[in-house]
Amino acid sequence: MNIISLFPDKKGLIPQAAQLLVDAFREHWPDAWPTFEEALEEVQEMLEAERICRAAVDEQQNLLGIIGGIPGYDGHVWELHPLAIQPSLQGRGIGRALVEDFEEQVRSKGGLTITLGTDDEDDMTSLSSVDLYENLWEKIRDVRNLKNHPFEFYQKMGYVITGIVPDANGRGKPDILMAKRVRSVVK
Numbered sequence: 001m002n003i004i005s006l007f008p009d010k011k012g013l014i015p016q017a018a019q020l021l022v023d024a025f026r027e028h029w030p031d032a033w034p035t036f037e038e039a040l041e042e043v044q045e046m047l048e049a050e051r052i053c054r055a056a057v058d059e060q061q062n063l064l065g066i067i068g069g070i071p072g073y074d075g076h077v078w079e080l081h082p083l084a085i086q087p088s089l090q091g092r093g094i095g096r097a098l099v100e101d102f103e104e105q106v107r108s109k110g111g112l113t114i115t116l117g118t119d120d121e122d123d124m125t126s127l128s129s130v131d132l133y134e135n136l137w138e139k140i141r142d143v144r145n146l147k148n149h150p151f152e153f154y155q156k157m158g159y160v161i162t163g164i165v166p167d168a169n170g171r172g173k174p175d176i177l178m179a180k181r182v183r184s185v186v187k
């Protein structure tokens with residue numbers, strides 16, 4: 001497996017990237033990219049010059065996974081968005097490799113923090129279908145993963161929950177906000 005930068009001239013990989021977004025999010029986030037055309041628009045945005053877009057590929061240039069990053073706060077903070085691994089290849093360390101590579105990319109650009117939002121639209125965690133305005137921080141502290149929600153993948157990668165957007169995807173369907181420090185502030 002190689003991890004490469006995805007540029008607009010990588011014509012063969014771009015449609016694969018769009019199809020991957022559709023396939024990887026279909027089961028639990030059906031509204032994310034319901035069609036190839038909508039996913040292709042997202043991929044075109046991922047390729048914008050100021051962003052980071054990295055792809056894991058095999059020797060035949062088949063796309064295994066993709067990760068994107070959007071700069072904010074004068075480049076101090078990068079939002080990780082999106083991340084997707086081919087459904088048949090999940091659980092084999094590709095996501096970890098792409099996130100580690102992404103962190104290196106952010107570091108090399110002088111970034112301090114990576115943030116992300118990971119939606120729970122399908123009762124995948126104990127933070128869904130509850131009143132988050134009541135004892136919010138206890139609920140976050142005691143969060144449980146009910147259906148393999150990716151927040152736990154990010155926790156394994158060192159990300160912490162920094163907040164939540166209640167009802168982000170409709171009533172009881174929050175967006176879980178997470179962050180990781182990727183560079184110590186020395187000066």
Ligand SMILES: CC(C)(COP(=O)(O)OP(=O)(O)OC[C@H]1O[C@@H](n2cnc3c(N)ncnc32)[C@H](O)[C@@H]1OP(=O)(O)O)[C@@H](O)C(=O)NCCC(=O)NCCS
Pocket residue numbers: 024025083084085086089090091092093094095096097117118119145148149150151152153156
């Ligand atoms: C979530 C996703 C990116 C993880 O990538 P992956 O290649 O399957 O994960 P890895 O094999 O690198 O897993 C790294 C570790 O995280 C754990 N992990 C991976 N996905 C997990 C999940 N959904 N829930 C709990 N733990 C998970 C693995 O068991 C592994 O743990 P270990 O180090 O103790 O062995 C991938 O499954 C995916 O694309 N899912 C669909 C789309 C998605 O959820 N994107 C992120 C939305 S914000």
